[in-house]
Amino acid sequence: MTTATVPMSIRLEPGARQKLKEIAARQKRTAHSLATEAITALIEQKEREYAFNQSCMASYNEYKETGLHVTHDEIVPWLESLFTDDELPPPACHA
Numbered sequence: 001m002t003t004a005t006v007p008m009s010i011r012l013e014p015g016a017r018q019k020l021k022e023i024a025a026r027q028k029r030t031a032h033s034l035a036t037e038a039i040t041a042l043i044e045q046k047e048r049e050y051a052f053n054q055s056c057m058a059s060y061n062e063y064k065e066t067g068l069h070v071t072h073d074e075i076v077p078w079l080e081s082l083f084t085d086d087e088l089p090p091p092a093c094h095a
Helices: 012-027 031-066 072-081
Strands: none
Touching: 012 031
16 A cells, blocks of 8 residues: 655755765665655654653653652662663662
């Protein structure tokens, strides 16, 4: 099944357009396919950044409401133990 697409015009500086064409030629692809891939990757990256920021804000708001937290000194030994033979349990949150 083919996904429907819609056209979009993008203005590039001449140097950027030429470099895109050169890269496309080296990779035996079209400049259009490279640009589409790059835009799709950018959209995915920005969506991940947004989700991460939302998660951070939710965590901060929960902290403001509950006061529950773990200190740096409590978390570092646990982080350093990850993927070792002596992995520690995660520290408990406290007020």
